[in-house]
Amino acid sequence: MALPSKDMQAAIAATRFGLGARPGEIEAARGDPRGWLKAQITPDGADQPKTDFQNGAQRLAEYRHQQDTLRAARQSGDQEALKAAQRERRQDVNQDFLARAQLGASTDASFRERWALFWANHFTVSATKQITASVAGPFEQEAIRPHAFGRFEDMLVASSSHPAMLTYLDQSQSVGPESRQAARAQQRGRRQGLNENLAREILELHTVGVNGGYSQADVTEFARAMTGWTVARNAEESADGAFVFRAAAHEPGDRTIMGRQYGQDGAGQARAIMADLATRPATARHCARKIATYFVADTPPPALVQRLEKAWLTSGGQLDVVARALIEAPEAWEPAPAKFKTPYEFLISTWRAVGTQPQALNQLGPTLNGLGQPAFRPPSPEGWPDETSAWAAPDALIKRMAFAQGFAQRVGDRVDPNAIAAGALGARLSNPVAKAVARAESRPEALAVLLMSSEFQRR
Amino acid sequence: MTDHHHTHGFSRRQALFGALGLGASVTFMGRAAHAQTGGKKLIVLVCRGGLDGLSFTPPVGDPDYAALRGAIAYAPEQALKLDGTFGLHPALVRTHALAQKGHLRIAPAIATPDRARSHFEAQDVLETGAVTRYGANSGWLNRTLQSLSPDRKVEALSVGAVAPLILRGQVQAASWSPGRNADATARLPTILQDLYKNDPLLGPAFARGLQTEAMAQIAMTGLSAPAQPMDGMAKPNAVAQQAAQRQGMAAAEKLGVTVANFMTQAGGPQIVAISLDGFDTHAGQVGQLQSRLSYMDALIGGLTSGLGPAWNDTVIVAATEFGRTARVNGTGGTDHGTASSALVLGGGLKKGGIIGDWPTLQQTALFENRDTTPTLDMRGLFKGVLRDHLGVEQRALETTVFPDSASARPVTGIV
Numbered sequence: 097m098a099l100p101s102k103d104m105q106a107a108i109a110a111t112r113f114g115l116g117a118r119p120g121e122i123e124a125a126r127g128d129p130r131g132w133l134k135a136q137i138t139p140d141g142a143d144q145p146k147t148d149f150q151n152g153a154q155r156l157a158e159y160r161h162q163q164d165t166l167r168a169a170r171q172s173g174d175q176e177a178l179k180a181a182q183r184e185r186r187q188d189v190n191q192d193f194l195a196r197a198q199l200g201a202s203t204d205a206s207f208r209e210r211w212a213l214f215w216a217n218h219f220t221v222s223a224t225k226q227i228t229a230s231v232a233g234p235f236e237q238e239a240i241r242p243h244a245f246g247r248f249e250d251m252l253v254a255s256s257s258h259p260a261m262l263t264y265l266d267q268s269q270s271v272g273p274e275s276r277q278a279a280r281a282q283q284r285g286r287r288q289g290l291n292e293n294l295a296r297e298i299l300e301l302h303t304v305g306v307n308g309g310y311s312q313a314d315v316t317e318f319a320r321a322m323t324g325w326t327v328a329r330n331a332e333e334s335a336d337g338a339f340v341f342r343a344a345a346h347e348p349g350d351r352t353i354m355g356r357q358y359g360q361d362g363a364g365q366a367r368a369i370m371a372d373l374a375t376r377p378a379t380a381r382h383c384a385r386k387i388a389t390y391f392v393a394d395t396p397p398p399a400l401v402q403r404l405e406k407a408w409l410t411s412g413g414q415l416d417v418v419a420r421a422l423i424e425a426p427e428a429w430e431p432a433p434a435k436f437k438t439p440y441e442f443l444i445s446t447w448r449a450v451g452t453q454p455q456a457l458n459q460l461g462p463t464l465n466g467l468g469q470p471a472f473r474p475p476s477p478e479g480w481p482d483e484t485s486a487w488a489a490p491d492a493l494i495k496r497m498a499f500a501q502g503f504a505q506r507v508g509d510r511v512d513p514n515a516i517a518a519g520a521l522g523a524r525l526s527n528p529v530a531k532a533v534a535r536a537e538s539r540p541e542a543l544a545v546l547l548m549s550s551e552f553q554r555r
Numbered sequence: 556m557t558d559h560h561h562t563h564g565f566s567r568r569q570a571l572f573g574a575l576g577l578g579a580s581v582t583f584m585g586r587a588a589h590a591q592t593g594g595k596k597l598i599v600l601v602c603r604g605g606l607d608g609l610s611f612t613p614p615v616g617d618p619d620y621a622a623l624r625g626a627i628a629y630a631p632e633q634a635l636k637l638d639g640t641f642g643l644h645p646a647l648v649r650t651h652a653l654a655q656k657g658h659l660r661i662a663p664a665i666a667t668p669d670r671a672r673s674h675f676e677a678q679d680v681l682e683t684g685a686v687t688r689y690g691a692n693s694g695w696l697n698r699t700l701q702s703l704s705p706d707r708k709v710e711a712l713s714v715g716a717v718a719p720l721i722l723r724g725q726v727q728a729a730s731w732s733p734g735r736n737a738d739a740t741a742r743l744p745t746i747l748q749d750l751y752k753n754d755p756l757l758g759p760a761f762a763r764g765l766q767t768e769a770m771a772q773i774a775m776t777g778l779s780a781p782a783q784p785m786d787g788m789a790k791p792n793a794v795a796q797q798a799a800q801r802q803g804m805a806a807a808e809k810l811g812v813t814v815a816n817f818m819t820q821a822g823g824p825q826i827v828a829i830s831l832d833g834f835d836t837h838a839g840q841v842g843q844l845q846s847r848l849s850y851m852d853a854l855i856g857g858l859t860s861g862l863g864p865a866w867n868d869t870v871i872v873a874a875t876e877f878g879r880t881a882r883v884n885g886t887g888g889t890d891h892g893t894a895s896s897a898l899v900l901g902g903g904l905k906k907g908g909i910i911g912d913w914p915t916l917q918q919t920a921l922f923e924n925r926d927t928t929p930t931l932d933m934r935g936l937f938k939g940v941l942r943d944h945l946g947v948e949q950r951a952l953e954t955t956v957f958p959d960s961a962s963a964r965p966v967t968g969i970v
Binding site: 224265266269270271273278287288289290291292293296300306312436462465466467468469475476477478481484485486487488489490491492493494495497498500501528529532536537541544545548549550553 | 603604625626671672673674675676688713715716717718720723727729730731732734742743744746747749750751754756757760761762763764765767768832833835837838884885886888890891923925
């Protein structure tokens, strides 16, 4: 398979592998497009958005404190206190999201950023659940970004033990039915027991996949192994809001999952299971397919999936090795774009095209809501869909047009649309689009035409 | 008042069309679709996340119900009574008012052929109408459109920014959600139509979006009309404890009225799919369902009041990908299960009891000693409604709409 011209490769590197080209970026990648991408693979992982540092544990502790305040406020009918607490939480979430969008719009390593976004979506937590809302940002910063080019196993353990995931998928409340804690609860006339939500989603979504060969019994066994993985509470532990393994809640005994036996004690039991899951062939296949779908095509070339799978298996799930295999794969450089940008990618790439970044959440939040991809709120643990059919609905195109019109009205008078078209798409700019931009009635109209063009909507 | 609004809306639409360069020849304006199908309408509510049937239509009269459900059981007097065994969830006040008029039937132990207890696999199976995940790449509502005879131009609409699988496929369906409107006076739509003319995806989708946007002008205008009297139904205030919930319910009611306004326009959609999410209740189930089902109830209320006389020709089916465990779990919720409950609503339903058999909740009757056992294949319910309500031919049902569904015989006697 012959690679396309250097010009086309440079355009593909910035638009398909990255988040859309900033002015001058395609030019910078032109000398060595593959090298330009590989240089973005760094052992420290992905960049961190610039937010006031407050870690997930602190945020969660604060959320709980707020809930207590709210309960008191509700009883005393103090509407102002109620509103203030809710406002504060919303602000945290908004700032996290804006900081991430600003990083996406301004980074000169946008492949690294998209790679991190892929894994954040793979290990979805969603602000649709109140308690998870304020830790969705810290989750990405603590569990995903540091491990973006490290071992998958580490990312799996980090995500499964993060307060955001533990609360989102209810693991924090799960208690072994035969554990000491359950027995104590029963004496007090309360019932505590198993919740299999996280264990199921680790198998189905995060590792081996729905056809990965596990049964309902394996899900339940894994849920038993996971008991004790929870979030510390102020009353009993010093580290309120942080991960804690609570031995008293752990279901005693050995576990057998998918034919393998695990005799480890305590937290080590679930860790050992995760270590196995991380390097199983089914996990390699499941993740390879998802990566290829995310970067290359809704129905990815089988040869590409096989390359990624092989890189995963031979490296034991080293994500930097898998990323390099993606960049090396000739199938990823097919000139015809096969992917349709998600709403987030579309918005971020518009700011990148004009070389600026969003200044306030309301510049992108309402549009993302309207396009069905609200900030930090994927509808389910499966995360955002990635296929064209999910995002190219008639209504979505009309809403993209409304955004493009508004965006172009705001910035269009100050820019040169022809230069932006060339800078954003490089060799991928077609004649009809270049002409339509050049012939537009006004600068804002020209910019809106570019943003809505088929080439700009696709990667 | 209504006439005024329609006149206003129509002129807005004409203005928009003029601006878009579409002219009056746009297909749906001239269609007599309404007459050709006798105005029959179908709305499918896809409840995502695995709605717990035992909370949706609690079998409070089943002798094993209270013990299995423990803290999340509804007392017989809490449930809104349907018959000696079943009630409706307490939040479903307006739905219950419809039931009292004979406009509701329930299928309390229904499931798709899928048994994996995975949301995504089960949702795929529910929406494609296939037996397994990836068994089809189009939705059964889309294939219904294909199988209606060519002289019956039926329009379909999905509500929400993301097109649901159930309406994806060969026939381009419309989609719409509330939100900012495009600037209709700009030249941009015309330029884009030209740029997209050779794009098999964006071209048709964009044209479709412009048509629907024009329709939305009328539907939204209908919104500003004074609120419809609630037709003697109980007001939903009793279940709206919090301002947020009230707001959500008001929005849901509005959405229902707007969608109904779409459907009652000449050439408007006769088939509509609406997704409702948030039914994955692993913990704290009672509170979560109170809020989500209040929203659903307000939506159904808005749809029925907005449809007005057309309600007599409308069927709403509410279905979910699977039910949940019969026993309450350790965290005040339920985990992924098998059979759940589906609702069929309509102004012209036939009288009758529950759809399908009730397997009971005796321990020996539970599926894998865990879930409600299915007694009815979801596809049989869909096939019955499509055949008896929309007049889809049996042959098309068996070959195009639900291939490999011979074992799921159409349920008769609903419409």
